Amino acid sequence: MSTHLLAPLMAKLATTAEAIEGLRDLFAAEEPLDDIAARVTETAVAAIPHADAVSITVLSWPQARTAACTHDLASELDHQQYASGRGPCLEAASQRAPARAEIGEEHSRWPEFVEAAQRLGIRASLSVPLLIVGSAEEQELVGSLNIYSRTASAFEPYDAELIRLYTFAAGQAISNAKRWQHSRDTVTQLETALLSRSDIDMAKGALIALHGCEPSEAFAKLVAESQRRNIKVHKVALELLDSMKASEGLAQKNLGSRRAGI
Structure with a gap:
């Protein structure tokens, strides 16, 4: 050529x-x-x-x-x-x-x-x-x-x-x-699952402390509430923990008021 x-x-x-x-x-x-x-x-x-x-x-x-x-x-x-x-x-x-x-x-x-x-x-x-x-x-x-x-x-x-x-x-x-995208999505899902499990375990611990029940009974209470309201167990757990934090904050505020003589 x-x-x-x-x-x-x-x-x-x-x-x-x-x-x-x-x-x-x-x-x-x-x-x-x-x-x-x-x-x-x-x-x-x-x-x-x-x-x-x-x-x-x-x-x-x-x-x-x-x-x-x-x-x-x-x-x-x-x-x-x-x-x-x-x-x-x-x-x-x-x-x-x-x-x-x-x-x-x-x-x-x-x-x-x-x-x-x-x-x-x-x-x-x-x-x-x-x-x-x-x-x-x-x-x-x-x-x-x-x-x-x-x-x-x-x-x-x-x-x-x-x-x-x-x-x-x-x-x-x-x-x-x-x-890479698949790996990132998998890691995100695992992180979400671990956080959800941690919140559910803390909510179970709170119910055990409040009601003196067994871990299986505490989890059953969360599941029952989840089914009754048609929401995820994780959300029920978060609501319970938030409610307890709010109650604890109110109790500390009342205690501070009594100490101040209000």
Whole structure:
């Protein structure tokens, strides 16, 4: 291949490499999933030639959703495809293969998408599969990185393969964020459970001291009140502890008044 023909390809390879390098910091980022997705789209729109808007589609039950986008027109085009049930972003995600389109040539294939794209001034699109690896308890999430351009000749087969490299790296970054989010949620749930157990144990102790009952009887009283009022046992325990604190505060106030001769 001549140098004249090779130069544009090398330039595209360089920009893709820069985009992948821009994802490097995301691998260690401890941020929610959609925040990471937003950073992935921002990196892509800045690095990919002719990218005027970028979005990320995630296939989730009962319908697909846009996890992040760089421009409202990308979100509008995504949602039009979700509504019609067809379009490049859905095809790329479901078939796990790039879907490249020059808008004017795809009316018979995706008429609703083409009409919306033409109305918004979009003349080419490229959607590439995005796989987000799940944990042992979760299924793999499937989606697509969607690139929309106002330039009809924006994307060639070579571009699709380059962007596949980018989405592979992006998928790893998002998977890492998803694992972190799952771990954070688990820790929060454990902390909440431990605090709830501590409050319930203190309430049981208070009932044992007040009524001279067994621990099982004290817990049964809390459960019975919970069922009678249709609220959680933890809330019953907190109310009991708050009530006792209020009573103790009132008793100390009365004692102070008597000592002062009031």
